[in-house]
Amino acid sequence: MIKPVILMGSGGHAKVLAAMLKKLDCPVLGVTGPALAEGGEVFGFPVLGGDNAIANFPPDRIELVNGLGSLPRDQGLRQRLFEQFHARGYAFKTLVDPTAMLAGDVVLGEGVQVMAGVIIQAGTQIANNVIVNSGAIIEHDCSIGCHNHIAPGAVLCGAVITGDNVHIGSGAVVIQGCSLGAGCIVGAGSVLTTSIAGRHIVYPPRSIIKNLERD
Numbered sequence: 001m002i003k004p005v006i007l008m009g010s011g012g013h014a015k016v017l018a019a020m021l022k023k024l025d026c027p028v029l030g031v032t033g034p035a036l037a038e039g040g041e042v043f044g045f046p047v048l049g050g051d052n053a054i055a056n057f058p059p060d061r062i063e064l065v066n067g068l069g070s071l072p073r074d075q076g077l078r079q080r081l082f083e084q085f086h087a088r089g090y091a092f093k094t095l096v097d098p099t100a101m102l103a104g105d106v107v108l109g110e111g112v113q114v115m116a117g118v119i120i121q122a123g124t125q126i127a128n129n130v131i132v133n134s135g136a137i138i139e140h141d142c143s144i145g146c147h148n149h150i151a152p153g154a155v156l157c158g159a160v161i162t163g164d165n166v167h168i169g170s171g172a173v174v175i176q177g178c179s180l181g182a183g184c185i186v187g188a189g190s191v192l193t194t195s196i197a198g199r200h201i202v203y204p205p206r207s208i209i210k211n212l213e214r215d
């Protein structure tokens with residue numbers, strides 16, 4: 001039997017997840033969030049109140065959906081939410097958009113969210129609470145650590161290995177065989193051709209902007 005879910009969060013990422021949950025015909029009990037008071041609707045689902053409203057539902061009867069987005073320098077909150085509620089016995093639903101293409105042997109951890117148009121190839125493993133965002137490509141034999149955000153349109157060539165809490169920005173390319181230590185950030189549009197140790201940030205070359213009226 002499919003357990004009903006509670007969607008945590010009411011921002012942009014939660015909005016996209018709400019649309020996916022509708023597409024998947026997944027029963028949704030309601031939405032929670034720190035700034036939400038009980039009553040009314042958001043995304044067409046009832047507002048249950050703050051995250052403490054989840055305690056009204058026994059952990060064996062429901063699953064949670066982590067609707068917090070993940071910005072490069074602020075991944076802690078999404079991780080904390082996952083760990084706090086996990087410690088209380090709640091499970092996070094793993095979601096795969098119907099338009100994503102996954103090889104048969106891909107392994108997805110708890111609470112992984114695979115968004116629209118994603119491709120994940122053979123031999124890849126993705127750990128808990130990862131977002132693989134719209135249109136990202138994760139090639140064969142990659143190993144993705146917990147709480148990563150692979151942002152829209154990023155491309156991980158084969159056998160890329162990431163530690164926990166890595167953010168790979170929109171449109172970035174990570175060349176095959178690179179490994180990235182925990183907490184690394186790869187800026188949007190970067191091309192990473194070498195492995196990097198933990199807690200490094202990669203900036204791409206920046207675009208030249210000219211004023212057409214003046215230059």
Ligand SMILES: CC(C)(COP(=O)(O)OP(=O)(O)OC[C@H]1O[C@@H](n2cnc3c(N)ncnc32)[C@H](O)[C@@H]1OP(=O)(O)O)[C@@H](O)C(=O)NCCC(=O)NCCS
Nearest residue numbers: 072151152168169170185186187188189202203204205206
């Ligand atoms: C790389 C990144 C994390 C940098 O964050 P930051 O260190 O806070 O960057 P800042 O805004 O302080 O910028 C520092 C400098 O780097 C430049 N810079 C920042 N990001 C850049 C990028 N992606 N490409 C080129 N230059 C960039 C800034 O223009 C700034 O230059 P300045 O010092 O001459 O003014 C961020 O810009 C980025 O790429 N984030 C990923 C976004 C993303 O994937 N979003 C997905 C949402 S679903």
